[in-house]
Amino acid sequence: MKHLALSDDILLTIEKPARYIGNEVNMVKKDLSQIDIRFCMCFPDVYEVGMSHLGIQILYDMFNKREDTYCERVYSPWPDLDKIMREKKIPLFALESQDPIKSFDFLGITLQYEMCYTNILQILDLSGIPLSAKNRTKEDPIVIGGGPCTYNPEPVAEFFDLFYIGEGETVYDQLLDAYKKYKHENLSRIEFLELAAEIEGIYVPSFYDVTYNEEGILLSQEPNNSHAQKKIKKQVESDISNSPYPRKPLVPYIQAIQDRVVLEIQRGCTRGCRFCQAGMIYRPIRERDVNYLKSLAKDMLESTGYDEISLSSLSSSDYSCLHELVYFLIDEFRDKGVNISLPSLRIDSFALDVMSKVQDIRKSSLTFAPEAGSQRLRNVINKGLTEDVILDGAASAFSCGWNKVKLYFMMGLPTETEEDIEGIAQLSDQIARRYYEIPKDQRNGKVAITTSTSFFVPKPFTPFQWSRMSTMEEFLAKQKFLHSKVKEQLNAKSIRYNWHDPETTIIEGILARGDRRLSSVILSVYKAGSIFEAWTENFVFDRWIKALEENQLSIDFYNFRERGFGELFPWDFIDIGVTKKFLYKEYEQAKNEITTPNCYISCSGCGAGTYQCGVCISSHTKS
Amino acid sequence: MIFRVKFAKFGVLKFIGHLDVMRYFQKAVLRAGWDVVYSKGFHPHQIMSFAQPLSVGVTSSSEYMEIELNSYESLEKLKESINAVMTDGIWVNEITLLDEILPHTKRITSMALVQAADYMISIKDGFDFPFTQEEFEAHFEEFYKQNEILIQKKTKKSSKEIDCKPFILGYSFDLYDFYDKIAIEPEYIKDGTIFADYYENDRRLYLQLTSGSETNIKPDSIIESFCAFHGINYDKFAYQIHRMELYSNQKGLQPLWAIR
Numbered sequence: 090m091k092h093l094a095l096s097d098d099i100l101l102t103i104e105k106p107a108r109y110i111g112n113e114v115n116m117v118k119k120d121l122s123q124i125d126i127r128f129c130m131c132f133p134d135v136y137e138v139g140m141s142h143l144g145i146q147i148l149y150d151m152f153n154k155r156e157d158t159y160c161e162r163v164y165s166p167w168p169d170l171d172k173i174m175r176e177k178k179i180p181l182f183a184l185e186s187q188d189p190i191k192s193f194d195f196l197g198i199t200l201q202y203e204m205c206y207t208n209i210l211q212i213l214d215l216s217g218i219p220l221s222a223k224n225r226t227k228e229d230p231i232v233i234g235g236g237p238c239t240y241n242p243e244p245v246a247e248f249f250d251l252f253y254i255g256e257g258e259t260v261y262d263q264l265l266d267a268y269k270k271y272k273h274e275n276l277s278r279i280e281f282l283e284l285a286a287e288i289e290g291i292y293v294p295s296f297y298d299v300t301y302n303e304e305g306i307l308l309s310q311e312p313n314n315s316h317a318q319k320k321i322k323k324q325v326e327s328d329i330s331n332s333p334y335p336r337k338p339l340v341p342y343i344q345a346i347q348d349r350v351v352l353e354i355q356r357g358c359t360r361g362c363r364f365c366q367a368g369m370i371y372r373p374i375r376e377r378d379v380n381y382l383k384s385l386a387k388d389m390l391e392s393t394g395y396d397e398i399s400l401s402s403l404s405s406s407d408y409s410c411l412h413e414l415v416y417f418l419i420d421e422f423r424d425k426g427v428n429i430s431l432p433s434l435r436i437d438s439f440a441l442d443v444m445s446k447v448q449d450i451r452k453s454s455l456t457f458a459p460e461a462g463s464q465r466l467r468n469v470i471n472k473g474l475t476e477d478v479i480l481d482g483a484a485s486a487f488s489c490g491w492n493k494v495k496l497y498f499m500m501g502l503p504t505e506t507e508e509d510i511e512g513i514a515q516l517s518d519q520i521a522r523r524y525y526e527i528p529k530d531q532r533n534g535k536v537a538i539t540t541s542t543s544f545f546v547p548k549p550f551t552p553f554q555w556s557r558m559s560t561m562e563e564f565l566a567k568q569k570f571l572h573s574k575v576k577e578q579l580n581a582k583s584i585r586y587n588w589h590d591p592e593t594t595i596i597e598g599i600l601a602r603g604d605r606r607l608s609s610v611i612l613s614v615y616k617a618g619s620i621f622e623a624w625t626e627n628f629v630f631d632r633w634i635k636a637l638e639e640n641q642l643s644i645d646f647y648n649f650r651e652r653g654f655g656e657l658f659p660w661d662f663i664d665i666g667v668t669k670k671f672l673y674k675e676y677e678q679a680k681n682e683i684t685t686p687n688c689y690i691s692c693s694g695c696g697a698g699t700y701q702c703g704v705c706i707s708s709h710t711k712s
Numbered sequence: 713m714i715f716r717v718k719f720a721k722f723g724v725l726k727f728i729g730h731l732d733v734m735r736y737f738q739k740a741v742l743r744a745g746w747d748v749v750y751s752k753g754f755h756p757h758q759i760m761s762f763a764q765p766l767s768v769g770v771t772s773s774s775e776y777m778e779i780e781l782n783s784y785e786s787l788e789k790l791k792e793s794i795n796a797v798m799t800d801g802i803w804v805n806e807i808t809l810l811d812e813i814l815p816h817t818k819r820i821t822s823m824a825l826v827q828a829a830d831y832m833i834s835i836k837d838g839f840d841f842p843f844t845q846e847e848f849e850a851h852f853e854e855f856y857k858q859n860e861i862l863i864q865k866k867t868k869k870s871s872k873e874i875d876c877k878p879f880i881l882g883y884s885f886d887l888y889d890f891y892d893k894i895a896i897e898p899e900y901i902k903d904g905t906i907f908a909d910y911y912e913n914d915r916r917l918y919l920q921l922t923s924g925s926e927t928n929i930k931p932d933s934i935i936e937s938f939c940a941f942h943g944i945n946y947d948k949f950a951y952q953i954h955r956m957e958l959y960s961n962q963k964g965l966q967p968l969w970a971i972r
Binding site: 111390 | 729732736769836
């Protein structure tokens with residue numbers, strides 16, 4: 090039997106041993122004697138979550154195409170195993186070879202959400218790698234961070250040797266080649282970091298010094314090493330029809346969150362919703378060639394045996410060849426039992442036709458994300474979804490037999506008033522009313538509306554990055570107010586209201602726009618025993634409060650103050666193409682309730698054009 | 713046309729549970745390009761069923777699955793194509809095309825056919841097992857000579873004590889002796905231990921037990937009872953169980969692969 094890092098008795102004691110044995114369908118095996126670079130890719134959450142992530146599958150495939158590199162994977166051991174590994178001093182291992190992470194050349198950690206930050210420390214700790222980058226030696230792997238949270242890496246800067254800012258397809262080859270030079274020429278760790286710092290998009294946090302003013306606002310961030318660049322340029326893969334994509338993705342034995350083939354049809358979004366970070370950092374929007382997608386879909390379904398394919402993008406309806414692609418998938422695979430899932434689709438006649446072909450109307454629900462309850466506030470956030478579009482979409486879906494609707498809103502958006510919040514309840518009610526306008530004999534039972542609210546967190550690189558965030562008391566009052574308004578509606582019985590936990594939101598707010606001083610806070614929270622905080626049952630708010638106090642830092646400073654126009658932000662050293670000036674202009678427009686058209690209608694000069702690709706250079710425009 | 717597929721589950725695959733093995737095969741047959749029949753209706757699914765589930769931690773040379781196909785080239789091609797897309801630890805040994813059944817009659821599924829199972833129980837290395845192979849044999853004989861062999865039979869809700877002696881259909885410490893003792897025709901004998909793990913201490917026991925949906929005796933419960941009888945500590949992790957074969961007893965003891 091293949092050697093496993095964990096003994097049978099451990100594997101038979103813990104939950105879901107399949108999380109730790111590797112050997113999945115399409116797992117890459119390599120002869121270690123032929124390998125120069127061992128790279129371990131980590132998603133710092135449980136296996137079923139991590140295995141659902143497309144980015145890692147792309148990079149896994151891309152790295153393993155290099156003959157000199159073997160890319161393996163590791164996910165966070167669930168608390169049951171975490172405890173055993175600490176007790177028995179078992180080092181954390183990679184799934185493929187089952188070898189300790191400590192023996193690898195690179196540990197790449199993807200940062201998808203702030204609440205996984207303590208899990209980064211768990212990974213390092215269980216691997217026996219010093220938590221602080223400055224304490225690492227040549228015996229330790231190079232710890233590199235990537236993913237959306239690295240657009241403000243400062244709160245976790247202390248734990249990483251370097252960050253890769255932007256899309257992974259562009260400069261990894263240069264980085265791995267620099268690493269080989271480091272090994273062959275027996276350079277020092279610092280010398281390697283210097284080589285890395287010269288590569289576009291690579292940020293070495295230890296090569297920068299920061300100063301703060303007496304209020305705690307960032308005053309300067311200056312390179313302290315001549316190899317470090319003043320600005321780090323976000324990496325963009327300009328030609329995503331010719332970039333790597335896994336034709337043989339990994340298939341887990343146990344059910345992952347995303348238990349299907351994922352086909353990324355385009356990257357980026359044109360809509361410019363002012364709260365949305367993804368909408369800014371992935372600019373410009375780039376489409377994948379439809380024939381490339383067809384061939385990928387076919388290969389991936391064949392190589393995995395999945396019976397479902399999901400089209401992934403921030404706004405599927407904007408993909409120019411969507412009809413062609415979807416009808417191709419239906420014609421080609423529907424009678425083979427393959428299900429097609431289309432998240433983020435605008436409800437129109439095409440969507441209804443497709444949905445009626447690929448989904449069971451009785452079971453599926455319609456999803457709308459108006460995000461705000463009134464047209465005024467939707468104009469503020471630049472969410473180009475009107476009440477008429479929602480109501481007409483719902484009405485036509487109801488007439489086709491649907492009776493379940495999910496609505497997603499945010500509370501605590503800039504300029505929000507009680508009328509805006511009440512609008513959430515009213516809109517929910519309006520939709521129910523539309524349903525009951527259908528003659529009784531044509532209805533499919535009762536309508537079920539699920540209205541969910543989350544609390545707004547201002548994110549770096551959005552027009553709202555200057556904005557004050559609501560306090561816990563304000564959040565709770567808003568939620569209570571909405572709850573009472575929902576109850577007042579005519580169709581209150583048809584509306585189920587769900588809300589998020591404000592405590593997690595407050596901490597997300599701090600980490601999203603935080604600075605380097607937060608590293609010691611995260612460390613304290615971890616040392617107090619917190620891991621898996623994205624799982625509500627493991628999140629302990631008081632530990633964060635205590636750790637902030639111990640470090641003389643306040644929630645008020647990070648969350649509850651409106652930032653000034655001239656303030657230097659911890660993430661300003663990153664150049665995402667979209668300019669700070671444009672973002673500020675958008676913030677002003679927001680306050681004036683003026684919307685900005687999407688990129689296909691007209692160019693607003695955001696700055697992403699500097700990447701010379703996608704919509705910025707294409708002539709195709711749409712209504 | 714319906715096929716019965718016999719497969720081995722071994723190595724690291726012993727940590728994959730029954731439901732996940734079912735999901736695994738649903739995908740594997742598509743990767744292999746089998747011409748699978750789908751049920752009618754809005755959510756078409758494959759016509760597939762499995763015999764007697766295997767506990768997590770147990771390895772096996774003889775798992776059975778039935779699947780309906782529209783067409784096939786040859787049994788050999790089917791086997792080749794599916795083994796080409798298997799992961800380490802799962803392997804198809806035999807594929808049998810089942811006979812057509814008369815209209816308006818119902819086929820007995822693999823699940824319903826199962827009436828007995830052979831097991832090999834090995835002592836794992838590195839565990840504190842107090843007997844040599846000779847002592848193990850002698851002590852087991854002594855244990856078996858009891859008038860009643862009481863085991864705890866656990867159901868979802870409760871646990872009751874039953875006499876399992878009538879359900880121990882055969883036992884031995886030697887594979888050839890075991891096949892001599894159990895009442896199966898020599899042509900049906902296939903070495904069921906091929907996919908099992910071997911341990912240096914070389915101590916093992918073969919058991920044939922009543923199995924299936926009506927009465928199912930788990931080999932671990934026999935070992936647990938054996939340990940209790942001799943007053944030794946029962947450590948469930950010290951034993952590796954390997955299922956060697958599943959049988960139907962409708963016309964004498966026949967392995968499932970031989971039944972069409």
